[in-house]
Every structure is written in structure tokens, then in C-alpha cells.
Amino acid sequence: MKLLKEYIEKNGKAIGTNILKVDSFLNHQIDPNLMMAMGEEFKRRFEDQGINKILTIEASGIAIGLAAAYAFNVPLVFAKKKIPSTMGDFYTANVFSFTKNKDYTICVAKEFLKPTDRVLIVDDFLAMGNAVLGLKSLVESAGAEVIGAGIAVEKGFQQGEKLLIDNGVKVEALAVVDSLENGVIKFR
Amino acid sequence: MKLLKEYIEKNGKAIGTNILKVDSFLNHQIDPNLMMAMGEEFKRRFEDQGINKILTIEASGIAIGLAAAYAFNVPLVFAKKKIPSTMGDFYTANVFSFTKNKDYTICVAKEFLKPTDRVLIVDDFLAMGNAVLGLKSLVESAGAEVIGAGIAVEKGFQQGEKLLIDNGVKVEALAVVDSLENGVIKFR
Numbered sequence: 043m044k045l046l047k048e049y050i051e052k053n054g055k056a057i058g059t060n061i062l063k064v065d066s067f068l069n070h071q072i073d074p075n076l077m078m079a080m081g082e083e084f085k086r087r088f089e090d091q092g093i094n095k096i097l098t099i100e101a102s103g104i105a106i107g108l109a110a111a112y113a114f115n116v117p118l119v120f121a122k123k124k125i126p127s128t129m130g131d132f133y134t135a136n137v138f139s140f141t142k143n144k145d146y147t148i149c150v151a152k153e154f155l156k157p158t159d160r161v162l163i164v165d166d167f168l169a170m171g172n173a174v175l176g177l178k179s180l181v182e183s184a185g186a187e188v189i190g191a192g193i194a195v196e197k198g199f200q201q202g203e204k205l206l207i208d209n210g211v212k213v214e215a216l217a218v219v220d221s222l223e224n225g226v227i228k229f230r
Numbered sequence: 231m232k233l234l235k236e237y238i239e240k241n242g243k244a245i246g247t248n249i250l251k252v253d254s255f256l257n258h259q260i261d262p263n264l265m266m267a268m269g270e271e272f273k274r275r276f277e278d279q280g281i282n283k284i285l286t287i288e289a290s291g292i293a294i295g296l297a298a299a300y301a302f303n304v305p306l307v308f309a310k311k312k313i314p315s316t317m318g319d320f321y322t323a324n325v326f327s328f329t330k331n332k333d334y335t336i337c338v339a340k341e342f343l344k345p346t347d348r349v350l351i352v353d354d355f356l357a358m359g360n361a362v363l364g365l366k367s368l369v370e371s372a373g374a375e376v377i378g379a380g381i382a383v384e385k386g387f388q389q390g391e392k393l394l395i396d397n398g399v400k401v402e403a404l405a406v407v408d409s410l411e412n413g414v415i416k417f418r
Contacts, residue, residue: 070314071307071342074300101288105306108293112262118293119259126258154259 043083043216046194047229049076056222060197068194069102069166080216081109084164084192087214088114091189093162095119095155097177099148103165106194110164119155121148121177133183137176140169148176155184168193168215171202175209190214198230231271231404234382235417237264244410248385256382257290257354268404269297272352272380275402276302279377281350283307283343285365287336291353294382298352307343309336309365321371325364328357336364343372356381356403359390363397378402386418 055063067073093114098107099121111118123146125132132149139146155161163177174191181188191206196215199222206213218230243251255261281302286295287309299306311334313320319340324333343349351365356379366376379394384403387410394401406418 065339066341067305070310070339071305072296072299073305074296075303077296078300101292101308101310104289104292105296108260108262108265108296111260112266115262117259117261120289122258122289151253151258153254 043080045076045079046217049073050195050217050219050227050229054227056225056227059222062195062197062219062222062227064195069105072105077105077109078112080106080194081111081113083216084110084162084214085113088162088190088192092160093189095159095161095186096164097121097150097155097161097181098164099123099173099177102167106166107164110162110192114162117154119150121150121180123148125149133180135176135179135183137172139172148173148180150180152184155181155186157185159184159186160189161186162189163191163211164193165191166194168196168202168206168213169200171205174202174206174211178209178211192216195219231268233264233267234405237261238383238405238407238415238417242415244413244415247410250383250385250407250410250415252383257293260293265293265297266300268294268382269299269301271404272298272350272402273301276350276378276380280348281377283347283349283374284352285309285338285343285349285369286352287311287361287365290355294354295352298350298380302350305342307338309338309368311336313337321368323364323367323371325360327360336361336368338368340372343369343374345373347372347374348377349374350377351379351399352381353379354382356384356390356394356401357388359393362390362394362399366397366399380404383407 096111131152190212193215198218198220221228284299320337378400381403386406386408409416
């Protein structure tokens with residue numbers, strides 16, 4: 043997606059060979075016009091597939107999730123990283139965080155995932171793919187179907203895309219960064 | 231705001247006299263059309279005041295924050311509850327959580343709050359008012375100005391509104407619930 047790549051080129055920062063800092067427009071400060079345009083782009087890429095729900099994970103997935111939900115005109119559900127005290131029955135999954143080198147639990151209330159749901163998983167970043175696989179597990183616990191994963195920025199030099207494809211998930215990333223070597227952001 | 235009150239009447243649940251559950255449309259599952267309409271309503275209520283930034287707090291403020299930012303056509307910044315390892319200089323504030331009976335720290339990177347900023351603070355709920363005061367403290371640390379607080383649902387039977395007014399904050403709540411006694415949701 044041209045607009046997103048322009049934002050990354052202009053405002054993104056490579057930190058070492060592994061971290062792409064995009065917090066001036068994607069996940070700390072957020073440009074609402076870029077966000078809504080990305081939602082529209084997901085709509086174009088997953089048109090006519092009967093998607094009736096967007097699923098993401100708090101916190102940094104919520105903005106892009108809302109943009110997608112608005113474009114598709116369907117509800118957004120975001121998985122929580124803590125089980126709230128007021129929540130009744132829920133589906134849970136474990137996600138391994140490479141950043142923190144430990145598992146965490148994500149959950150969604152059972153009432154918000156139904157067997158008839160055709161779900162688009164959305165997230166701001168795809169790195170190792172574990173968060174998306176955790177979300178997929180929640181969807182399957184409900185007997186619902188994952189139609190695909192819509193990602194803003196994919197780190198193409200990590201294993202996430204391969205892992206998702208091996209698990210039968212169609213991946214659409216709006217920008218794929220294949221290298222951050224020498225502080226230069228290289229797109230695929 | 232009529233539309234929000236209708237959603238609360240139809241889908242909200244009083245749990246005891248203190249908890250209003252709205253997680254089917256506001257903060258777990260999210261109705262994107264309601265969200266965007268609330269953003270527009272904040273725009274109407276704070277029109278012509280030169281607001282150039284929306285500030286909220288992760289996670290449940292992000293959706294309504296994005297809706298407001300889109301309506302105002304200005305950036306959204308969300309305060310984080312953990313200091314990210316890749317973040318440089320930041321402003322911090324302590325917020326006392328009555329739910330958890332302890333303080334937590336919120337932070338915003340210094341580059342995203344400037345002395346020229348005219349900030350609308352946005353959040354999904356107003357109860358005791360501590361989160362908004364914490365956000366106000368971040369804004370003031372940057373030498374910027376708080377123009378007001380836009381709240382989706384205010385618990386009118388708690389002290390938040392009074393505390394904010396006493397601290398010079400103009401509050402606009404889209405729905406004020408004055409009582410949850412006997413399982414009945416009463417609006418002001």
C-alpha cells in the first residue's frame with residue numbers, strides 16, 4: 043500500500059536490524075486518516091468473502107481493528123490480555139512472546155464469537171506470527187472460521203508469514219519490510 | 231446522545247449498583263458505527279476551540295479516541311500503561327485505580343506532546359476521574375493545554391465529574407448514568 047510505505051519511509055526508524063519504530067503514526071501517536079485508509083484497503087483485499095467480524099488484540103491492534111470494522115461495517119472484537127473480573131465464560135489461548143520470552147494468555151468472551159462467524163484477524167505488526175495463531179485458536183474454539191489475516195506492517199525477515207501460511211491462514215500485509223540492515227528500511 | 235443511550239438501554243447490563251457492563255458494543259466487542267458517531271458528537275460539542283490533538287489511555291480508550299481524532303482530523307495519542315523498551319524520553323503520571331486499589335504509571339513520549347498543543351482528553355468511562363487527571367498531568371508536563379474531556383459514559387453517582395470540574399476541566403459526557411439501583415439503568 044503506497045500511502046503506508048510513504049509514511050514508513052518518511053517517519054519510520056530502524057533500530058538495529060530488528061526493530062522498526064513507527065510510533066509517530068501507527069502505535070503510540072496515530073494518524074487517523076492513514077488508519078481509516080488501511081481499513082479500506084483491507085476491505086478491497088478481502089471483498090466478497092462474507093466477513094462478518096474483525097478480531098484483533100489489545101492494545102495496538104484496536105485502532106487498525108476499528109478502521110477495518112468500519113470499512114467492512116461489521117463488529118470489532120478485541121481479545122484481552124487479562125481476564126476481566128466482570129467477564130463470564132470465555133475462550134482462552136496462550137501466546138508466546140519472543141520480546142518478553144514468556145507465555146501470556148489472551149481471551150474473548152464466548153458470546154462474541156459464534157460458529158457462524160467468518161473472521162478477519164487484523165493486527166498492526168506481523169513478526170513471528172504467534173499472536174495471530176493465538177487469535178486463530180480463539181476463533182476455532184468457537185467453531186468459527188478464519189478468512190484471513192490483515193496486517194499493517196510485516197517484518198518479512200522473520201518467520202511469521204511462513205508460519206501462518208503453513209497453518210492455512212491467508213496473509214495480506216500492507217507493507218512488507220524485508221530488511222533493516224544499516225538503518226535502511228527495505229521493502230519487498 | 232440519543233443513539234448511545236439507546237445502545238445502553240438495549241444492550242447494557244447493571245451488575246450490582248456499581249458496574250455497568252457495555253462490553254457488547256463499547257469495550258470488548260465494538261460497534262464501529264456507534265464509535266464513529268460518538269467521535270462526530272465530540273466534534274460538535276468542542277467545535278471551534280482549536281483542538282489539535284486527542285489524548286486517551288490504552289486499551290479501552292483507543293477506539294473512541296480514534297473516532298474522535300478522525301472527526302477532528304487531528305492525531306490521536308494514547309498513553310501507555312507500561313514504559314516500552316524502545317521509547318526514549320517520556321512524561322509520566324501516577325494514576326490511582328480504585329478497582330485494583332493501587333497506583334499505576336502512565337506515560338507518553340515527549341515528542342508527541344508539545345507546548346502548542348490544545349488537547350481533548352477522551353475516554354470510554356468516567357468514574358472517579360483519576361485517569362483523566364493523570365492524562366491532564368501529562369499534558370501540563372508538556373506545557374500544553376487541556377481544552378476539555380470527552381467521555382462516552384459517565385457514572386453520575388461517582389465523584390469523577392466534580393473532581394474534574396474542581397480541577398478546571400470542562401466535561402462533556404455523551405450519556406450520564408445516575409443510578410444502577412435494582413438493576414435499572416437510570417439516565418440523568
